[in-house]
Amino acid sequence: MAKGRNLLNTELQVINIGLDLFYHSLLTQNVTAVQVDWKPRPKLDPKLELILSKIL
Amino acid sequence: MQSTGIFHVLVKSNYYRDSLNLLKISDIMKRHSSGIMEAVVIMGTKTNKAVLVKLGFPSSKINQATESDLIVAIKAEDKGSIDSALIKLEELLHSDGSSDTSASSSESSTDLDSVLVSKSINANLALISIPGEYVKDLSLKLSNEGIHQQIFSDHVPLDDELIIKKYAAKKGVLVLGPGAGTSIINGKGIGFSNVLRPGPVGIIAAAGTGLQEVSSLLDQCDIGVKYGLGVGANDPKEKIGGLMMLESLKVLEELPDIEIMAIVSKPPSLHVKNMIIDYIVKHGKKKYVLAFIGAGHDGSLPNSIRSKIVQVNTLASAVFAIASLTSNQLYNQSLVRLQLKPEILQNAVAKEWRGLGEQQKYIRALYTGGTFAYETQVILNGVLKDLYSNAPTGGTKKLPSASKSKKHSILDLGEEEFTQGRPHPMIDPTIRRLRLVEESQDPEVGVILMDFVLGYGSNPDPVGAVLNEIVQVKANARKSGRYLSIVTHVCGTKRDPQGYDESIRKLENAGALVFPTNALAAIASAQIISRGKLDLDRIYSRCFMERMG
Known part of the structure; x- marks a missing residue:
């Protein structure tokens, strides 16, 4: 089985995706962290979405 | 809440902001001018629209909004304050609500691909709190990179969770959550x-x-x-x-x-x-x-x-x-x-039931923590009859509607019906504040049971956020010739940023009982509503079994 990155026995380094209050809590505890911007995909007209799904 | 003032409701079509960002914007707008009595900026979900109506905003305008629309609801002393608040709102929406905070997220935020490519951080964990429907694609991408994940997001379809976890297990990645x-x-x-x-x-x-x-x-x-x-x-x-x-x-x-x-x-x-x-x-x-x-x-x-x-x-x-x-x-x-002696509890609750009127027969538990709502049902099943909940377990019956309590009701305010498009109640106290006032007006209610969860991520002052309401509902009960018992548990440690001892002190000063564990708070509530007649030794044996061994 593959092995993910070392998590428990090493320095914690976090990508926070979403609520930035969690990011600030990590910084308060001196955890290395970056905040990632996230916004939902814009909702397209269903007809346009169907056309795009055929093209892409 | 004061009844006078001007109401203004604005609906912005197809305008998304995350619920926490909007909570921050609402807070800044409230503090922006003394003429603002209430300011709520919120997505147009069913739950949110119901909250606005309870706050007194006109339903006709609010109900025009759909889930993808943003609702701006302001109550102010005069039109000038509303105009000024709307200008401030535009400023905040364009700066993602962070302009009035000391620690702006925008200084350090970027997109995921840039983070993964730049190697600016050798990430071993991703903490994900985005709407559930979008989680699967993101999780699979992170698992491919060998990055472990904690997924806070709710509403991730169960089929998605299975795909996410099977794939992660194959990649040797831990996925904590969803939820x-x-x-x-x-x-x-x-x-x-x-x-x-x-x-x-x-x-x-x-x-x-x-x-x-x-x-x-x-x-x-x-x-x-x-x-x-x-x-x-x-x-x-x-x-x-x-x-x-x-x-x-x-x-x-x-x-x-x-x-x-x-x-x-x-x-x-x-x-x-x-x-x-x-x-x-x-x-x-x-x-x-x-x-x-x-x-x-x-x-x-x-x-x-x-x-x-x-x-x-x-x-x-x-x-x-x-x-x-x-x-x-x-x-x-x-x-x-942790006060594991029945006589300590018996002494603490004795004066509470003596104040109850004959008509006051029921407990209403307003929980922000789901496990507490669950544990309380486990403890009270077999102790009290007529238990209801929006998240029932064991012999508890399902409430026909989560918005209306019945007999003994144990509510998990973190459940979907209360959180669609809103921050979790451990962050945003609005729903619990409204519900506390509502429950206290029911003449059959004798005990209101509540949890307060301290620590990182929670509201900066969860006790302070409902303290006025606690004082107010106790005073209102007294005026109408009743005694309302407020039973609480504070979950936290002495080093938590909100102040554990200070939180307890504030609750006790407001006349609430505070217990060191949720289990004891639940037993205390049952003992109060039963007028001290429960056999505590038997309940303790069942709840704290290792004590017998």
Whole structure:
């Protein structure tokens, strides 16, 4: 089985995706962290979405 | 709430902002001008629209909004204040609500691909809190990179969760959640978490508040927790098959500095339970506490296994069991600090029921922590009749509508019907404030039971956020010739940023009873509403079973 990155026995380094209050809590505890911007995909007209799904 | 003022409602079509960002904007707008009496900027979900109507805003305009629309609702003393607030709103929306805070996220935020490509951080964990429907694609991408994940997001379809976890297991990646609010990794709190002392305990928990309660109570008994992995409430169910519970068990078993392991969960499916026990029997090198809340003792376990595993029935009893595995001294200390003597509780509640009128027969529990709502039902089932909940378990009946309580009602305010498009109630107290006032006006209500969860991620002052309402509802009850008992539990540690002792002091000054565990707060509520007639020895034996052994 593959092995993910070392998590428990090493320095914690976090990508926070979403609520930035969690990011600030990590910084308060001196955890290395970056905040990632996230916004939902814009909702397209269903007809346009169907056309795009055929093209892409 | 004052009844005069001008109401202004504006609906912005197809305008998304996350609920926490909007909470921040609402707070800034309220503070912006003394003429603003109320300002709520919120997505147009069903729950949010109901809240606005309860706050007195005109339903005709509010109900025009759809889930993808933004609603701006302002109540002010004059039109000038509204105009000024609207100008401020535009400014805030264009700066993502961070312009008025000292720590702006935009300084350090970027997009995921840039982070992964730039290698500016050698990330080993991603903390994800985005709407559930978008989680799967993101999770698969992170698993491909070998990055472990804690997914706080709710509303992730169960089929998505299975795909996410199977793929992660194949890649050797841990996925904590969905719905995992809390984890502790190497003593650091991720998400909703308390400031804990380090120590020899590792916890695997299906739910966040369960992990917070056990780890905080251990801290209060001078026992440290180094790891706490929250796998999400669905993980121990048949469909997900305990995939991440087992993976977490495997990784924690490998850590030499963990001596005691606790697994805290609602009763898992039979298959998952057998799988976990089988793993412990074959590979377990630690001492184990299985806290399958509400499951009771499994008498079918062979004696050889019983010596390796302590089984308990409540969160508090998990703490006593862990303490008993550390030393006699810490065990005895835990009994004292967590007040495990029926006479202490009996004395504390005696003056409460004497004030109740004949008509006051029911408890209303307003929980922000889901595990507390669950544990309280486990404790009160068989003690009180006519239990209802929006998230029922055991003999509790389902409330026909979560918005209207019935007889004894135990509400989990973190459930979907209360959180669509809103921050979790541990962050935003609005729904509980409104509900507290509503419940207090029911002449049949005698006790209101509430939890207050401290720590990182929670509201900066969860007690202060409802304190005015507590004082107000007690005073209103007195005016109408009733006594309203407010029973509470504060989940946290003395080093939490909100101030544990200060939180308790504020509650006691407001006339509330405060208990060191949720289990005791639940028993106290039942004893008050039963006018002191319950057999506490019998209830304690059932709830804190290891005390008998």
